Amino acid sequence: MKEELNKCLNVLKKGGLILYPTDTIWGIGCDATNYDAVQKVFELKKRAESKALVCLVHDYKMLNQYIENIPEVAYDILKYAQKPTTIIYDKAKLVAENVVGEDESLAVRVAKDKFCNDLVKKFKRPLVSTSANISGKPSPKNFKEISDEILKGVDYVVNLHQNKNMAKPSAIIKLGSDGMVKVLRK
Template identity: 60%
Template sequence: MTDFTKEINNCIEVLTQGGLILYPTDTVWGIGCDATNETAVKKVYRLKQREDSKALICLVANDAMLERHVEKVPEVAYDILDLATKPTTIIYDSPIGLAKNAIALDNTMAIRVASDKFCQYLTNKFKRPIISTSANITGDPTPRSFNEIKDHILKGVDYIVNLHHDKKNGPPSSIIKLGNDGTVKVIRE
């Protein structure tokens, strides 16, 4: 079994039990959990010392998984994702099947279709969306690499992926809000 497969399997075991993982995403090192598990999502808020009224991002493996967790994916979303030159997070109206405490107060959810191999395999094999939030305490700068992640975060997760510890973060994802009424708003380029 390759290290890659072993890491995916270890993550799935922790996620299935409601635990937290620290993992390399397509943008930054992230804290993750099962996005359908309210208790696990609560642990993320607690670890980040973040109010649970502040929404989180979740990763999905592909368009099919996205469609299972959003009531109606606007057609323009597919165009945006196809044309994107960097990871792009889209905020959708009316998410379904996700933990209530992961959804914003206005009934929206920020979802990114994973663009790197590790996150795609992980979410695909787990068969559920995974929370993806930066590996820092709320208000602190986002660590630029694994070596900058503070002890509080390292000790607060149940599993740390043993891959890409030498990788520098990529650019943060673009964030675009799409309303079911046809509105498009760029939150972060």
């Protein structure tokens, strides 16, 4: 696993894209603070830039670095969540402007998967984590379902868990600074 981490870190530091197994499904990743790298993700996925992307962080301390104000309820939601949970927060900071929603929000998940968590921790920046599919197409449930277009469009494919069926996408909850809580995907 150490060798895979180092290969990913080299690609990410150069603004490249990786294809990697996450705590949910196979994802396309890049440095969430690098505008050009994020742009490459939108182009590869043929995704409208108005659709925000999810970022992974490795712990609450890192989460606090990239979100202006985290509502207290977020910690309870994350502590008691039964499955990987992405929370959309108001007012992102220190990330590329094209990873942020039009309303200045940022979707973030604290990575639970050991590989993802170690990668984000060693990279010391949030990592984009978006499904490894062309926009509008189904998300791949396993490595074999990933299209050639995606495989050829990334700079590095992680050589882990390629025979494993992945879980479903994360739950998504939007939290407003005003106390609003809205479940967008269970």
